Amino acid sequence: MPLTTAKSTGTTTSTAPxxxxxxxxxxxxxxxxxxxxxxAVDSVDVSVRAGEFICLLGPSGCGKxxxxxxxxxxxxxxxxxxxxxxxxxxxxxxxxGMVFQSSEALFDWLTIRQNIEYGPKMRGVAKKERQAxxxxxxxxxxxxHCADQLPRQLSGGMRQRAQIARVLANEPRVVLMxxxxxxxxxxxxQVMQQELDRIWRTSGCTVIFVxxxxxxxxxxxxxxLVMTAGPEATIKSSYDVDIPRPRDEAGDEAIxxxxxxxxxxxxxxxxALQGQGLTQEGS
Amino acid sequence: xxxxxxxxxxxxPASDKSRRRGQKPNMTGSLRRGGxxxxxxxxxxxxxxxxxxxxxxALVASPSETWQGAADLWADGTLWQSIWASSxxxxxxxxxxxxxxxxxGLLMGRITIVREILDPYIEFFRFIPPxxxxxxxxxxxxxxxxxxxxxxxxxxxFVVIINTISGAVSTDETKLRAAASLGASKSQILRTIVLxxxxxxxxxxxRLAMGNSFLTIVxxxxxxxxxxxxxxxxxxxxxxxxDWVFVGIIVLGALGFLFDxxxxxxxxxxxxxxxxx
Ligand SMILES: Nc1ncnc2c1ncn2[C@@H]1O[C@H](COP(=O)(O)OP(=O)(O)OP(=O)(O)O)[C@@H](O)[C@H]1O
Ligand SMILES: [Mg+2]
Numbered sequence: 001m002p003l004t005t006a007k008s009t010g011t012t013t014s015t016a017p018x019x020x021x022x023x024x025x026x027x028x029x030x031x032x033x034x035x036x037x038x039x040a041v042d043s044v045d046v047s048v049r050a051g052e053f054i055c056l057l058g059p060s061g062c063g064k065x066x067x068x069x070x071x072x073x074x075x076x077x078x079x080x081x082x083x084x085x086x087x088x089x090x091x092x093x094x095x096x097g098m099v100f101q102s103s104e105a106l107f108d109w110l111t112i113r114q115n116i117e118y119g120p121k122m123r124g125v126a127k128k129e130r131q132a133x134x135x136x137x138x139x140x141x142x143x144x145h146c147a148d149q150l151p152r153q154l155s156g157g158m159r160q161r162a163q164i165a166r167v168l169a170n171e172p173r174v175v176l177m178x179x180x181x182x183x184x185x186x187x188x189x190q191v192m193q194q195e196l197d198r199i200w201r202t203s204g205c206t207v208i209f210v211x212x213x214x215x216x217x218x219x220x221x222x223x224x225l226v227m228t229a230g231p232e233a234t235i236k237s238s239y240d241v242d243i244p245r246p247r248d249e250a251g252d253e254a255i256x257x258x259x260x261x262x263x264x265x266x267x268x269x270x271x272a273l274q275g276q277g278l279t280q281e282g283s
Numbered sequence: 284x285x286x287x288x289x290x291x292x293x294x295x296p297a298s299d300k301s302r303r304r305g306q307k308p309n310m311t312g313s314l315r316r317g318g319x320x321x322x323x324x325x326x327x328x329x330x331x332x333x334x335x336x337x338x339x340x341a342l343v344a345s346p347s348e349t350w351q352g353a354a355d356l357w358a359d360g361t362l363w364q365s366i367w368a369s370s371x372x373x374x375x376x377x378x379x380x381x382x383x384x385x386x387x388g389l390l391m392g393r394i395t396i397v398r399e400i401l402d403p404y405i406e407f408f409r410f411i412p413p414x415x416x417x418x419x420x421x422x423x424x425x426x427x428x429x430x431x432x433x434x435x436x437x438x439x440x441f442v443v444i445i446n447t448i449s450g451a452v453s454t455d456e457t458k459l460r461a462a463a464s465l466g467a468s469k470s471q472i473l474r475t476i477v478l479x480x481x482x483x484x485x486x487x488x489x490r491l492a493m494g495n496s497f498l499t500i501v502x503x504x505x506x507x508x509x510x511x512x513x514x515x516x517x518x519x520x521x522x523x524x525x526d527w528v529f530v531g532i533i534v535l536g537a538l539g540f541l542f543d544x545x546x547x548x549x550x551x552x553x554x555x556x557x558x559x560x
Pocket of ligand 1: 035038040058059060061062063064065066067230
């Protein structure tokens with residue numbers, strides 16, 4: 001696994017990409033999101049510190065994607081407000097980048113380099129500078145050797161790294177990630193988690209990371225938020241994770257936290273399943 | 284990464300490449316296909332000959348008569364002149380149809396107000412065959428080149444628009460969102476995301492439009508043209524030259540085949556946009 005060798009960790013200390021970029025604080029204030037009459041997310045209040053790494057856990061279908069789509073500006077809250085450093089979020093913006101679960105989000109007709117240069121190019125960054133940016137982030141995610149390949153020529157894990165590089169090259173202050181490693185096998189996912197931890201520490205941006213995987217949350221998060229089962233989902237509980245990084249999910253603290261989280265989410269998952277069972281009987 | 288690279292994904296590009304480059308594995312396949320093509324042509328000629336001798340030269344020209352007719356027409360320059368005149372009209376009208384239809388389709392696909400304004404007209408005119416407009420075209424544009432080019436344009440533009448719209452509408456939502464959050468403006472998204480995503484549909488539209496153009500050229504040239512394959516077919520009938528009619532028809536079909544082949548070669552560089560040819 002070359003990714004975890006001394007060579008790639010070496011880049012952590014030697015280059016400091018996006019040194020000028022710092023995370024932004026986020027404030028969600030009674031955010032409610034509806035689809036027609038259906039209330040997916042109901043009055044969520046969350047404050048995220050600048051540079052914090054938040055993991056969002058919750059049963060399937062509770063509204064995690066919906067909530068971060070609203071933070072990205074793709075969905076407009078029916079009620080409540082989302083502020084980034086005091087500025088209300090209205091629509092997609094350069095400050096908030098999104099890594100999607102599906103690598104369909106990459107532009108298949110552009111090479112990896114062109115994908116990474118896309119944001120800067122749209123902003124009108126000069127060609128030289130753009131190339132320098134691309135080189136920087138290509139090596140940050142360890143894709144320099146396949147810069148000129150098309151997304152379809154890469155493996156799933158490499159594509160997700162390309163997505164991460166593309167978002168970071170735009171120097172967003174908040175990075176949203178919707179189960180970015182959900183489609184990867186367990187081992188690739190573990191490597192990617194270590195990589196992400198390293199990248200996050202270098203870039204200093206705020207991250208909100210959606211996942212189903214409790215261990216993944218424990219390895220990555222400063223704080224874990226658990227959502228209730230939908231509809232009308234909201235934040236049920238919040239766990240601070242004070243384990244020194246890089247973390248080992250087999251440590252005692254991690255195991256204790258895992259147990260607590262499992263019970264907490266398990267209750268919501270049962271509720272979600274029960275809810276589905278009841279509606280089946282009712283109809 | 285070693286882990287990732289052993290995943291199935293790289294297997295596909297590899298087989299892609301071997302399909303693209305590899306003449307060797309296809310050698311027997313293309314030999315076989317070539318052989319079958321010859322068998323098919325020979326069979327066709329035999330059937331044609333049988334039909335011709337059954338009905339006699341007044342109704343059906345035999346292969347050899349047709350060949351003789353073609354040689355005569357070629358010798359006096361009529362055949363080449365007809366091919367050139369028809370090809371030119373088809374190419375100009377069709378190209379205009381693609382150049383006008385594709386942008387209109389993109390705008391209609393992504394901008395609701397444009398779609399709502401233009402949609403009734405598209406839905407109306409696409410059911411009216413160009414032959415219905417032949418007379419009007421001649422009255423409005425004269426019997427010169429423009430009336431034929433306009434008719435070819437007419438028959439091309441709608442099919443390109445409709446295919447482009449379906450491409451623009453089906454642009455992947457994730458890509459649109461990704462582009463927006465990477466800072467692309469509405470018009471940048473149209474140019475850099477919607478257009479590339481719609482290219483396979485535009486190519487399909489263009490190929491269908493080419494077919495339509497060949498269907499239309501004959502009716503356009505029958506009514507008022509001195510030259511062209513349609514005119515050749517029509518005037519030969521008036522002179523009772525069944526063999527020349529056959530020549531016109533066969534050349535028309537071969538020309539269509541050739542145009543489609545050329546088009547397919549021309550769109551090869553668009554492969555990375557997902558064009559399958
Ligand atoms: N565009 C939409 N229109 C209508 N309902 C929607 C839409 N998007 C999501 N929903 C509904 O909102 C709820 C939350 O969906 P969401 O995708 O946010 O869940 P999730 O927590 O991300 O689930 P998963 O973990 O499976 O990805 C679901 O009940 C879903 O059916
Ligand atoms: Mg989701």
